[in-house]
Amino acid sequence: MNFFISYVKSNIKWILSFLLCEGILFTLMVMNGNPWEEVCYAVFLGVFLLVLVFFADGIGRWKRYRKLLEMEYSVAFSLERMENPQDILEQEYQKLLSILFEEKLRQENGALEMQREMREYYAMWVHQIKTPISALKLLLQEKGPVGEMEEELRELFFIEQYVEMVLSYARLESETTDFVVAPVKLDEVIRSSVRKYARMFVHKKISLEYEGTSEVVLSDKKWLQFVTEQILSNAIKYTSKGKINISVKKEGTKHIFLVIADTGIGIREEDLPRICEKGYTGYNGHAHRRSTGIGLYLVNRIRKKLGHSLSVYSREGEGTKVVIGFVLADTEE
Template sequence: MIRTFLLERISWILFFILLQLLALLIAYVDQTIPLPSVLYYVFLSSILMIFFLFIRYRKETPFYLGIEERDNDLDITTFPEADSPFETVIETNVLEQIERLKQELSRNQSLLAQEKDDLLSWIHEVKTPLTAMRLIIDRTDDYKLKSQLTFEWMRIHLLLDQQLHQKRIPFIKNDLYIEEVDIEPLLFNEIKSLRSWCMQKGIGFDIDLQVEKVLSDAKWLAFIFRQLMTNAIKYSEQSDIVISSYEKCGRVHIHIEDEGRGIDPRDLPRIFEKGFTSTTDHQDGAATGMGLYLTDQIREALKIEIDVASTPGEGTRFTLLFPEENEFTKLRSM
């Protein structure tokens, strides 16, 4: 701050030095003016100038230091108190801007909350005719037509489910309930909902669970399984999806492995980015690029790590690494 203060007052300092040099020049030119007296004057005035700068530094810098050190938020109580006319001008203008921004933020938050509530309400309303459609489809005797309608119904159901979870993610920490979750029924429930799609593509599941329970949130963990399995089914044909679990170094590992087309190495670093839909099949209009993005957001809240290994043409393996129990003890207390 000292350097900043001196740079701000550099014009004053240069002007003072110029005056001292002018006094010395006059004493040098005019022989009637004693040079020692002028030198004494220059010395005393320099001491006074240094003292003056010190006083001004102590008086002026607290205001600007307070601005520099305050958090970049809209809390006006942390704004330093003005102590001069210029500081008052700055304080008035900044506080007016902060108040305006706070009003805009409050208005935008209200609009966003209203939009979220409207969308959630719409999704729940749409689920009612979807349920009726499912009952009608189940009563259809034409197997081929029933299979096609079930597949399209499932696509709509999964897209609505994505939207529902996307709107809830900002509030996920308020919705977490950490408990001991049975992995097998959770997986079987998701596989059951994807059964018609799997039958259509000739895909089966090979499940080997050495660890059957894990500490997590059942609802959000089910969504992660759903997204990873739908991805595996989407890019696989006539093959099995292998799901296994084991414990290593105090952490539970769950593999979800397929024998599909795999992921291009240049795409791997980007698969969890919002809206990314692969460069290999970029014309795929059905892809939204949201599934793995939402998965990444949820796994972060659940303190799960995801490792991805893929070979183009041979398949992809997603590995979920769950935290140790002591880490979840902290999460439970949040």
């Protein structure tokens, strides 16, 4: 309907001109005393030819219109698919479109190149900054008796965590993210994450409950390690007293769930739907100095790429439970 209205409007001058000519012809034939049959026949013939011409032209324009609509929704848009211009005005419009399209491609390629260079720079910076961090850690450990530099070591640990988060973020944005899905021993990943945060468990006097597991899941060990560390980090960060429980629950013969539950401050109900949004910290995050709103965002992106499920249950003041679902690896092969 929109096409019909637009087509009539674009040809309204020709339609009015034809009707004017028909009116003049009708008047002259009547004044000359021509029989009414001849007058009506002449008018009908003129209208018929007008409808025939506009119908044929309209069909052609409709086909071109449909072609343009298909190109709009095409994934790989190219000006080469456009039909040849029918007049000089269309030719100039197509030239203009070609210039704009080439400029768009140039800007897109420039932006992609800039992003690539920035990712490479961040990756290089992270690798370089790890060396002085490791050296500083050794210096602090050798500076005095055990426990004397504990606060400094904790702050250095946080710096190291943020640096690793930057590297993971840069890798996720890369076009060649190194995901390698293979059988992974879940127990090794969990224990490695727990050892990494052992200092924080001791400092905050939080007890850990974990009985171990022999299950093997399909995942990427390095990225799964990052996911468990982020969830464990949040559990420790928002738990001032009590315990953290890590358990593994099997469902059927194909699926298994890793459950990390804490007795921390919990999450407000209105914040739960948005906790995986980039930069979103929620009410408790605003109250906590170290909240960035990036950890769970990265966790959610990684688990989607790995094909894992993620569920978060929480009540403010009672604690939070995070459940990650895996597909079990076929260990018989």
